[in-house]
Amino acid sequence: MSTFQEKEEKIIEFWKTHKIFKRSVSEKLPKNKKTKGETFSFLEGPPTANNVPHIGHFLTRVCKDTILRFQTMRGKYVPRSAGWDTHGLPVEVEVEKKIGIKNKRDIEKYGVDKFTKACKESVWQYKGEWEKIDDRSAFWIDQRHPYITYDPNFMESVWNILKQVHEKKLLVEEFRSQPYCTRCGTALSQAEVGQTDAYQNIQDASLYVKFKITQSPKLPELKGAYLLAWTTTPWTLLGNAALAVHPKLSYSLFDVEGKKVIAYKLPEGYSAQAIKKFLGGDLVGITYEPLYPSKAAKGNDNAHKVYGADFVGSDDGTGIVHIAPAYGEDDFQLGKKEGLPVINFVNEGGLFDSAVETLPLPEIEGIYIRKAHDLIVEDLKQAGLVLSYDPKGHTHAYPHCWRCKSPLIYFAMPSWVIKMSKIKDKIIANNKKVNWVPKTAGHRFYEWIKEGKDWNISRKRFWGTPLPIWRCGECKKIEVIGSFKQLASHTKIHNTYYIMRHGEAIANVKHTASSQPEPFFNLLTKKGIAQVHKTISQIKKLGINLIIASPVLRTKDTAQLVAEKLGIPIAFDERLQEVNFGQFNGKKISEYQAYFETEEDQYYVSPQKGETFTQMSLRTVKALQDLEKKHTGKKILIVSHQGPLMVLAGAMQGLTPKQTVLKKDLALHFAEVKKMIVYNLPRNEEGEVDIHKPFIDDVAWKCSCGGTYNRVPEVCDVWLDSGSALFSSKHYPFEEKNTKPVDFICEAIDQTRGWFYTLLAVATLVKDMPAYKNILVLGHVQDAHGKKMSKSLGNVVSPKDVMQEYGADPFRFYLFYVSEPGEPKKFNPKELETLKRNYFDL
Ligand SMILES: [Zn+2]
Ligand SMILES: [Zn+2]
Structure with missing residues (x-):
């Protein structure tokens, strides 16, 4: 006879093998099935994965999951993406400890690029622990396509929102007195000073x-x-x-x-x-x-x-x-x-x-x-x-500082502020449209919003969304940047780039995947040669100075035909070759395509011995960056394949993988030539668009007055990141314009001045609407005696251990049984034991 826990694990295995969750939210569901029922929308409050999940996190996940499954069982379509909060002081403080740094000056000595890179890595330290607990407790959420606040496109949305706030004249620089941590070297918001234990x-x-x-x-x-x-x-x-x-x-x-x-x-x-x-x-x-x-x-x-x-x-x-x-x-x-x-x-x-x-x-x-x-x-x-x-x-x-425990001081200095006091009435009106459960949590929230405090969004730190504000050092005019496109309008590229796909080859006729080493002698077909010849007259008019080509047979032949005919020098670059199909090289192209659930997944999933589109993107971008370094004022023709050219063109505009695969005008016919849009965006050493410090601070431009526009040094309050998630998680307004309030969110009561507020604040600023229709606010989990769980008291309970001992379902059920969701929960293992015996061990 197997134990209760073993039975649970078998059920989880069954769900996995049959992809039950995926099938309930998959894009590949038959259209009618997916769209027939109503959609029930949800927004995940993003945790930070630089700490292990505690029992409070577990409680919120259980409540979310229960509501979302219930709505699914009612026949609704319930898409739900995971989200991760990745910026801010908590991450910086952890990294400082790890590398033995004491203050901001040390960080500058250490190197801001190395420091922010370490921050980026550190936020995933306990991702595995989170996944294990989510997995074992059957918290169903799409972990494969999470929103991540450090993602360049998430940050692009935050910039866009700030630009709108600026256009509404609600973003101002003010000299103000504010709580300040001398160790962290930054001001804190009123909400942060309002944290318990402060x-x-x-x-x-x-x-x-x-x-x-x-x-x-x-x-x-x-x-x-x-x-x-x-x-x-x-x-x-x-x-x-x-x-x-x-x-x-x-x-x-x-x-x-x-x-x-x-x-x-x-x-x-x-x-x-x-x-x-x-x-x-x-x-x-x-x-x-x-x-x-x-x-x-x-x-x-x-x-x-x-x-x-x-x-x-x-x-x-x-x-x-x-x-x-x-x-x-x-x-x-x-x-x-x-x-x-x-x-x-x-x-x-x-x-x-x-x-x-x-x-x-x-x-x-x-x-x-x-x-x-x-x-x-x-x-x-x-x-x-x-x-x-x-x-x-x-x-x-x-x-005291809630992160580093240093005593705070009040310090007067200039800060960038969103004038929430001017839209207080709108905030209050939008909040009236929200269904608060329990009602008392809504009353507490009202007490906070009616104060109408302005929001200081600038932090003098390193790891965060940089404020998109540039100021002329002479005439002091400012420009707020709201998109990569606008940013690129202020930067230069050295050359003009054209891209050309090869002519039709034998593998194309046979619908065979062919990357290096080529499965057979894959020459251009007669038709393919004719296609190239037809394009040559068009290329002639472009005045190309240089051809760079993938060394694969079909692109090599295509490029050579052009080069010989027009007398243009030619060079080959391995980094421009076809995607490595790995196990599918020589197989039908349809088999390769079927391997991926969505086209976008080609960026994240690699065939055996093959590569992802992400890897291909990085190598092609590096090839282009080298061309920029080597040449100036040239017209360069890049001859390559459908995949690499599409991915490169997307990357050069700073598009997301999803945008790239959906943007049909990035696709090329055989032997087609097109001008490529190239934005000179800040990129990290891997070649990815990266608008974090220090890369973003290299972007500067001349003002008409003769001065220079430089970015103000601050980064955004991390609460602006998560507060914008309703919009930024969908890459608003670049991929989704028509953002609506979600049906449901659920977090613990300590988010009253935090996420509950910033979500409503941003939705009101952008669209004068609430961010959520229904909100379930949870009480804290305490120990059996009603004391707060804390390391110093030694009464902390790990959800992992509880599940191991009692099973996931009894634990989940117990959390609903012990008190109403809005009430504090005294966790008593004896009660859980009895409950399990009476209801589960039958
Ligand atoms: Zn501090
Ligand atoms: Zn100026």
């Missing part, structure tokens, strides 16, 4: 510092007294530009240690009688001696004054708030309102840097901001400006 307790400094009053227009007697402020981040004092008080709060003048000090209240341990009291409003307009000089504040009459602000509270500190517009959100906003200077001494790595602004304290040069506290306080003590200081005097919850 806030952790931290021991910060507690410093009471005095500012000496120079002028006091309303209360002249205060001249020479001190304003007492409290801060937990002494490093920000260098950027002090003002002080803020609450206009309605009552402040007192105290005598503390022989000095006159103004505060709402004194720090613990200090007691003194108030000499005089006055309202905060009367302090407004006071000027004080700056703690430190800076170029940014020089000549600014608004700097180093007291301002009134409603955000000043009386709970913490002294009721007087030190304002550093470069290092705080409230500070930045007040600075904007009052025209304060943004004084910054810190570089992108979080170090004090005299290259940014001359440092008043040479000893803090090159020191990390939080490590400079003691040095700064010591200096202020010398000046008699410190009332009290405790380096670890204040414990509070503080936001």
Whole structure:
């Protein structure tokens, strides 16, 4: 007798041998069968394969699969492609660890090309694990044609979307204050700071510092007294530009240690009688001696004054708030309102840097901001400006980088922003069309979207979709690139290329596949020779300087006929030869074609001892790249075969495999000659179109003003990639224009500010529509006691182990049994055991 698990494995084998899933979604289904029923559309929320799938991933996959199978059984056509999220900081951080890199400067030293290549490889590290679990749990999804966010054509769609956003005047560059990770060297979005675990307790400094009053227009007697402020981040004092008080709060003048000090209240341990009291409003307009000089504040009459602000509270500190517009959100906003200077001494790595602004304290040069506290306080003590200081005097919850766990700072800098605040009403209206399950998840989502926060999409990193924004260094005009074609309009090619297919040969008449080594002496037929002669008169008019040909007999003969007749030099290149048919060489061409499920599969599937179209594409592209290197201003005729010429022409325009096989005007008749469209697109060392950094940054062009257009250095927020997946996974608008909301998506509740939002945001930006009609939001899986599963608690359950012990179906069933999909699920192995015994072991 076999175990339950063995029975399951047999069923999976049966499904595989009979291609059950493939048949339910195959393109080769009889047309009537496929189109008769309604389509039920679905979009996979792309995971990242640089980590093993956890129980939460398993839960979402089980719920998706159950709904999708149910719809299939109702007679609907349910196409479903896998998707992979591949860009972003998580990937970069993993690679940095692997190669022992500490910061951005190290990456530049290491080589950006090597670094992004390592990122590309690293994202597939655990693909095998994902496939094993999907396979064993019978999660049916098309893994053979997934969408991949680093795919050049996916990125081309993202570019197109950004161009549209730009045309709607919603893409702007703004100087803004934002959460920033000094280790990662990039800003984070509000959504990222909203991740669970972002806030952790931290021991910060507690410093009471005095500012000496120079002028006091309303209360002249205060001249020479001190304003007492409290801060937990002494490093920000260098950027002090003002002080803020609450206009309605009552402040007192105290005598503390022989000095006159103004505060709402004194720090613990200090007691003194108030000499005089006055309202905060009367302090407004006071000027004080700056703690430190800076170029940014020089000549600014608004700097180093007291301002009134409603955000000043009386709970913490002294009721007087030190304002550093470069290092705080409230500070930045007040600075904007009052025209304060943004004084910054810190570089992108979080170090004090005299290259940014001359440092008043040479000893803090090159020191990390939080490590400079003691040095700064010591200096202020010398000046008699410190009332009290405790380096670890204040414990509070503080936001940290969700990837690298470094404490974040607020940092004011220019960023590229999508003005979501301007389309807030549309977002809310589109969300009303969505069926949220459970409803409470929809309410939570509404609370988030009604804030209408703008979306900072720029990241100062390496591995991501580069922002498609080029700017002239002189006149500052910008151009947003929305397609490869538009990009190519700014680059040059050195030569003009024509392509020619050979004349008819014996193998063509016999319908035989013939690549090298040729199965028989495959000469041109009489008809084939006549076809070539007929074309020669046409070629004569083109003024060809050079012929490059495949050395296979039929192309060699064709090229030689042309070369001799017109007296043109000729060269042969192995890389232009026919596709290697492998096991099918010498067999019927129809047998070769039947080997592939779709024409597109010729790019991915290789016959035994043969090659894929992808391999053929790379070798032909390399041949062309060499011609570009060797020659300039030539007219070159390439003589080759149907397959290689079609694939080469597609690759030179940056088309996808699918576009190439479907584009009928890429096919050639026997001996036909055509001009080939060649785009000079950035390509990696393999010859593939690659618009990642650093390749894309080589593209620059002259402006009419005489300046040069260069790309802005940033890459896109990775959430823009996945958020655009409704469009980009279909290569919108190049292959699919008429994108509609999908019927169904399903992910866990932590995507509220993540994917649920970015999908809706992008669909609203592009087509003013929702991205999905129905959304199932799942609760988290916890341990049996309702605790979050985490490595540190040692209560993590691996879905692989559970399936091994109990089988896949009991586990799947259990996840529905234990609670409603929207509720948290306490995973209790004992319950699962009982459930299996009662329902499955019959
Ligand atoms: Zn970080
Ligand atoms: Zn210009």
